[in-house]
Amino acid sequence: MTKAGTTVAPAETSAPSVRLPRRRGIELALIVLAVLLSVYGYCAVGLAKNGSVPPGAAGYGAGLGVLALIAHGAVRLRAPYADPLLLPIGVLLNGLGLVLIYRLDLETPGDRAAPTQLVWSTVGVTLFIVVVLMLRDHRVLQRYAYVCVAAALVLLTLPILFPSVNGARIWIRIAGFSIQPGEFAKVLLAVFFAAYLATNRNALAFSGRRLWGLQLPTGRVLGPLLTIWLISVGVLVLERDLGTSLLFFGLFVVLLYVATGLTGWIALGLLLAAVGAFAVGWLEPHVHIRVQDWLDPFASIEAGLGPNQLAQSLFAFAAGGVLGTGLGLGHSILIGFAAKSDFILATAGEELGLAGLAAIFLLYALLVERGYRAGLALRDPFGRLLAIGLASIVALQVFVIAGGVGGLIPLTGMAMPFLAQGGSSVVTNWAIVALLIRVSDSARDQYDGKETP
């Protein structure tokens, strides 16, 4: 660590040349590029729809740019060794999301979502800055593991007290704003899982009995973990938000595997998942319909009821083809309800084509990869598990929703990270990026030339 030994000989033995370059200039350049791309998209929408550059283009660019630059300043100040790709990817995805929402707003003049989304993005970036500035070392979080899990459970339980919206009981409405507390719970649970597994991974891996080749841990170790997981999943089933449920389960299994390395966990996890999915898919009508739709997206057309949302989504993707129709020139608004949130990717697919969609997927992949890389480079188990957990949240979430709207897996309502309309989601994703920045800064700061970060 830099604080220790600033005076004498040891400092000279560790040669200054092994310190990694900070690469803040690269980050700045990439941020400028990300902002310019977003402004370009904004102008392209206006030119396609109205034949003129939208009047707010300069303001939009300036706002996004200033936010990104302040965030960049915070990183420069407090996390100088952080990975230079994380922040630009966040800015680009958030900017692109705003463009797509603005574009869909033009089709629904009575219901404008982009200004609200911009406010939430500002809140998100502010949270990012606060986290980067205030959280000097990620290991501090380990101390608050149980506070985190308690908070997560409260957040998950809260919406049960509020009326359900569109078949899911996951929102709370305060003063005109609707908040999805489950989104915040993701990060808190990731922190808790990482802290708990970091402490107990040896006990989990090596104690307990062997049964049919599986290493079963003692109930004392496994108990709390399983209980918390069951509670959170139970709450979600009650709230009918199966996307998040699936996400938590995946996160749990991935972290358990990374912490213990026991393939038995994977087998057990997949078995549990299969049983759970089958049971829920059979018993819960809400989910049963989704599975039916996935198996035959065009059944409603053949029944003479017109295309359902999934069919419309597939039509939108197909209309895009390889190169897309161009921003502002598609008809993804035909999807109707949730076109700006869960189905935002269909708009990207139609107007940017397979090329644009692949680019977006690769941006997410890059974000995840940088998280994994930080996890590999770190020494402390908590940091490692935290980085893997946060990155896996993004990976799983992208897969669940992108696979859902693309007809790869049954559709479960969930927000596309950064792109989709939804304040809680944007704020949470900025928190994830902030934590990844913090973790990657630690990873590269600790670099001693032995293992490539």
Add this chain to the structure above:
Amino acid sequence: MARYIRHAACFCTLLLLALLVNAARVQVVQARAHGENPANRRETIARYGRERGDILVGGRPVTGSRDTGEQLRYERTYTDGPLYAPVTGFASQEYGTSFLEHTEDSVLSGSDPLLTPFPLWNDFTRSRNPGGNVVTTLNRAAQKAAFRGLGGRKGAVAAVEPATGRVLALASSPSYDPAALSGNDPRVGRAWARLNGDVDKPMLNRAVRQTYPPGSTFKVVTAAAALDAGVIKDVDAPTDSPEPYTLPGTTTSLTNESEGCEDLSLREAFRWSCNTVFAKLGVKVGVRHMTATARAFGFNDHSLRIPFSVARSTFDPTVDKAQLALSSIGQYNTRATPLQMATVSAAVANGGQIRTPYLVERTTTDDGDTVATAGSRPVRQAMYPATAARLKELMAQVVTEGTGTNAAIPGAVVGGKTGTAQHGIGNAGTPYAWFVSWAQGERDMEPKVAVAVVVEDASAVRGDITGGGVAAPIARAVMEAVLNSRY
């Protein structure tokens, strides 16, 4: 732990690959199938996202497009909708298209590949061509005269140019305004239900889609068959016909409207429209010859497109002698569209040659470049030129001193034939009044127009229902309009 992290990273890579492969599956492999799915509105939105091309009559559009600002943006409008409805048809966002709007849809909607400036240009730019225009052969004045002449009575008028086959007028009455069907709001649904439920069938194009017993106008064909077959060598020789004529093999006797048809020559029998003479003549010519001649005139042909399809006019080839006698005077199973009878008249006027009728002169791009022209149409000899010349003379006589004097135009040679067709069970229905004719202006080298008029409910005393009383004045108005046109 690093090893397990790498395994987890591999898992994430698999998820990414699955997403990319799935995206390629939907956006490339299945793209065409999804795009062509009838439930996918994109094609419809694109179709109505541009102004539709226009249908031109006499160089001026009779159609237009209106920007509604809705999802399906442009709606069809029509100037003088009811007047041109039998030609244009409708272009509805709800109920599809009909007639020229239907057959020329690819040009009008801009989807015809011939409108593209370069091959594959549209595939590359993902753009659509502006709709092209359809230039019709119609004569504005003749069309107006025909529609005004019908005056709301059930009936139809078809007029063609004998030397070319260009359709000059195609009117049907009662008509409707196709603009009422253009949009997609509830009023369109109500208009559709009302028009389809109307007992007068205003959407029926009577000029080409309705067949009528042609009655005495069919005697032109019978006369042609008799002359061509050599059954009549001299039009002025007596025909040895009894009055009344007992149909062969039956005890039914056939009478005439007018007295004194016994033993008349072909010339006189044609002039006074003697049923007995022509019934006996048809039997003498025989089924084979009668059928062959009728077919040469265009009967029994279901393949005619002008470019929309024309109902098949029929002459039954499987008749016995009594039925043949009736068929030869345009009764029994003999049925013809007004366009078919105009073609018969045109064949006489054009020296026995029939030019297949057509309605589209050419199609152009929206800025007027020709895309396709009608080109020269197939020609068919319906009868010997000598036969045609003699028939021309006979038809002219009908107008100068026979049943068709109402069609006479000062300073022009006009030939015609009246008809009064019985129909209904026991011939109880009000007879159809027919008139077929052609006209040649005094400065014209050849007849300029051939017309057929049918009026269904000529509700008047029997004497006036005859083609000469009701239908001939309409034909005269149309012929005058054509002869007076400068083009």
